Amino acid sequence: MGAGVIKGKTSHRGALRAGRTVMLALCVLAFSRAAGAAPKSIIDKADSLYERRYDTKNVYEAIGLLEAVTIAMPGDYDASWRLARIFWFLGDKAEGKERIALFERSKQFAEAAVRINGRLVDGHYWLASSYGSLAMEKGIFAMVFAIPVVRGHIEECIRIDANDARAHSLYALFLWKLPGILGGSIGRAIEEASLAVRLEPENPVFWGILGGTLEAGGRYAEARGAFQKVLSSPLRKDDPIEDEKFRREAEAAIALMEGK
Numbered sequence: 001m002g003a004g005v006i007k008g009k010t011s012h013r014g015a016l017r018a019g020r021t022v023m024l025a026l027c028v029l030a031f032s033r034a035a036g037a038a039p040k041s042i043i044d045k046a047d048s049l050y051e052r053r054y055d056t057k058n059v060y061e062a063i064g065l066l067e068a069v070t071i072a073m074p075g076d077y078d079a080s081w082r083l084a085r086i087f088w089f090l091g092d093k094a095e096g097k098e099r100i101a102l103f104e105r106s107k108q109f110a111e112a113a114v115r116i117n118g119r120l121v122d123g124h125y126w127l128a129s130s131y132g133s134l135a136m137e138k139g140i141f142a143m144v145f146a147i148p149v150v151r152g153h154i155e156e157c158i159r160i161d162a163n164d165a166r167a168h169s170l171y172a173l174f175l176w177k178l179p180g181i182l183g184g185s186i187g188r189a190i191e192e193a194s195l196a197v198r199l200e201p202e203n204p205v206f207w208g209i210l211g212g213t214l215e216a217g218g219r220y221a222e223a224r225g226a227f228q229k230v231l232s233s234p235l236r237k238d239d240p241i242e243d244e245k246f247r248r249e250a251e252a253a254i255a256l257m258e259g260k
Contacts, residue, residue, distance in 0.1 A: 042069060043078050050086060051238045062086060070112075077116040077123070084110035084126035091133060100137045106130035114153075121157045121164050128153035128170060147182055150174060165200035168192045169209050176213045189213040197226075204233040208246050211253060220260040227254050 042065055049062035063086055069079035084106045091102030107130040113123030128150045135146035154174060157167035172193035178184030193210035200206055211226035230250040235243045 043082070046079075046082060050082070053086075053089060054239055054241050059086065059090065070109075075116050077113055077120065080109050080113040080116060081122040081126055084108075084113060084123070084130060088126060088130050088133065091130075100134065103130050103134040103137060107134055118156075119160065121160050121167065124153040124156045124160070125164075125167060125170065128157070128174075132174070144182070147178065151183070163199055165196045165203065165206060168199065169196035169203075169206045172196060172209050172213055176209075176216060186213060186217045190217055190219075197229075202233065204230045204236070204243060204246050207233065208250060211250065215253060215257060220257050224254055224257060227251075 046062045046065045049058040049065070052058045053062075063083065066079045066083045066086070069076050070083065073079070087102050087106035087109065091099050091106060094102055106126065110123055110127035110130050113120075114127055117123065131146055131153070132150040135142040135150075151174065154167055154171045157164055158171065161167070169192070172189045172191075175183075175185050175189035175192065190210070190213045193206065193213045196206040197203070197210050207226050207229040211223045211230065214220075214223035214226055227250040230246055233243075
């Protein structure tokens with residue numbers, strides 16, 4: 001199903017391996033439906049594959065496992081928000097109309113997760129991310145209507161767990177990119193981004209967002225320091241390609257601030 005829209009191809013051997021894994025998952029699920037939740041072994045396997053998402057065949061396999069769960073157990077929260085995360089990841093890597101299709105899939109799974117359990121963070125986080133990304137692809141009118149929805153789900157994340165660094169970093173990005181007339185605020189964005197790096201100081205993505213907000217606020221020395229944190233952070237094993245992109249962006253931002 002969803003794997004059909006992933007860019008790139010996997011090998012015949014990889015497809016067969018993914019198929020065998022999904023069939024095994026379906027067999028396990030057939031004996032687990034009475035428990036009311038997906039076996040932890042399947043969720044853990046999907047997480048392990050996602051952590052190696054730089055290899056496309058791992059993404060195919062993770063989607064197959066998680067979609068098998070949603071077929072056998074339509075009300076499974078853990079599988080739903082993870083599918084929202086994967087399809088957002090794919091949408092962020094895609095181009096053109098494919099981005100819209102993938103972000104739409106992400107939004108659908110995130111909406112399902114929130115319906116299943118609105119008291120947990122992940123569904124709200126990925127719904128905010130997918131809804132906002134989808135609106136950006138569709139244009140200015142969609143973005144205007146999306147603002148209260150995206151803000152509401154980010155704030156719900158923080159209400160549920162005030163120490164979730166992802167939510168604070170996402171809020172910083174939202175407040176930074178949103179025009180002031182529509183509720184954006186560079187000052188508040190800096191506060192949220194600063195909190196994110198205090199909560200999770202090893203994440204180069206959070207440092208990059210902090211650097212961007214500081215630069216937008218004219219605090220160039222501090223911005224350079226934040227971007228240097230991106231450059232000095234060790235490459236993440238889960239997505240080293242993405243980290244290389246962050247490093248290039250950090251280097252470009254430092255160069256543009258030369259003399260400021």
